[in-house]
Amino acid sequence: MNDFQMVMASDPTVETVVDLLADLVAFPTESRSSNLDLVDLYAERAAAVGGTITVVPGEAGRANLHLRFGPDAPGGVLLSGHTDVVPAGSGWSTDPYVLTEVDGQLRARGSADMKGFLATALVVMESVDVDGLRAPVHLGLSYDEEIGCVGVHGLLDTLASNESCTPDIVLVGEPTSMRLCNAHAGKVACRIELAAAAGHSSRAATDPSAVHEAAALAVAIEDLNDPSHGVSANVGTLRGGIAVNVLAPTCTMEFEVRHPVDVDPDEVLADLLARVVTVDARLSAFGGHATTEEFIRYPALATDPEIKAVARVEALVDRGAPGPVGFGTEAGLYSDRLATPAVIVGPGDIADAHRPDEHVALDQLDRCIDVLRRTVDSFCINPETRGTP
Incomplete structure (x- = not known):
């Protein structure tokens, strides 16, 4: 009997994962709404099999969750997922918050993105003899990921302050059809608020309009697009004005810039932000203003596939x-x-997320069970063979 077999208290099955997934998707944890019932259920089940529980309170009605199985020691692995989902919307052929199997597809909001991974990770840990772990398995659950990865920061503060929480590798369980991925773009999103004095539209040649100023800035944002360097810039919303014959007194514009790991987004945005300052000076002469507020920022990822821990997960x-x-x-x-x-x-598959009849296939969950079991074995049950960064 090998070490892996000795510390497996039971054999995790896809049926057990499906049962837990049904419970998780029944919580309508849309971004900005409460996830506390889901967190309570997840924590209760983890505690029942020896998990150490840390609830990290967040915005009203939401919380992050950190679980540790095994010793309070360096190394091991961290499995990460978010608890929030995008709104269900219309167009579903089944109830979006009732897990329904149709031709091998498990349909529900969040089934693919990403409660299927959360269910699998916990079921795998429920099957492990925690006392037999030689290195820790961490699970990190966040909130409000779908609106710009904004909820996870409190969890990261908690983990970073724990000197023993230094996993050899982090696995984020976003839907990739169980293919390993090591890179994604970073993103900065900003909101520009403009105000000017309302006036008759016949004075448009001499007096400023908040909408006109925003439109000029929108053109400047479009000019930030640089496909040769992997930079994309998009104005997502532009709202302002009150009537066709009135100089617009207010306008609000939201935009984003996505970038690869070797591009500094602050350098990309520098000239644009300086232009907003110039607009602000011009509008202030008419009792107005222009301000910029950043509301989303997360870094790009480009993990070296030659790192031993990454190569081990690839295998x-x-x-x-x-x-x-x-x-x-x-x-x-x-x-x-x-x-x-x-x-x-x-x-x-990410192509099946954020749409009516979102689903995850049974064979994908079965494959995930296998990969997570062997990952726990490699990094936490037989740590002498684990890859190290």
């Missing part, structure tokens, strides 16, 4: 060399704050 996943994902994740934040390599791998 465990066994789906070829790691590559990038086309969406942002918390992996860059984990890597930055904990100074440890982070990768992305989880069940489900």
Whole structure:
């Protein structure tokens, strides 16, 4: 009997994962709404099998959760996921908050993004004899990821302040169809508020309009696009004005810039932000203003696939060399704050997320069970063979 077999208290099954997933998706944990019932259930089950529980309070009605299985010691692995989901919306053929199997697909909001991973991770840990772990398994659950990775910061503060929380690697379980990914773009999002004096539209040639000023800034933002360097810039919303014959007294614009790891977003934005200062000076002469507020920032990720811990996970996943994902994740934040390599791998396809009839396939959950079991074995049960960064 090998070490892995000795410390497995039971054999995790996809049926057990499905049962837990049904409980998790029944909580309508849309971003900015409470996730406390889900956190309570998850923590209660983890505590029942020897997990050490730390609830990190966040914004009203939300919380992050840190679980540790095994010794309070360096090394091991951290499995990460977010508890929030995007709004269900309309167009569903089944109840979005009741897990429903249709032709091998488990449909529900959050089934792929990313409660399927959360259910699998906990079921795997429920099957482990925690006393047999030689290095810790950490689980980190965040909130409000879907609105810009804004909720995880309190959790990262807690983890970073714990000297023994230094995992060899972080696995973020976003839906990648169980392919290993090691890179994603970073993002900065800002809101520009403009105000000017209302006036008759016949004075548009001489007096400022908040909408006109915003439109000129929008063109400048469009000019930030630089495909050759992997930079994309988009104005997402622009709202202002009160009537066609009135100089617009207010306008609000929101935009984002996405960038690769080798591009400094502050350098990309420097000229634009200086231009906003110039606009502010011009508007202030008419009793107005222009201000910029940053409301989302997360770093890009580019984890070196040659790091031993990454190479070990690549072998465990066994789906070829790691590559990038086309969406942002918390992996860059984990890597930055904990100074440890982070990768992305989880069940489900991102193409099936954020849409009606979101689903995860049963075979994806089964594959995730296998990968997480062998990851725990490699990094926490047989730590003498684990990869180190």
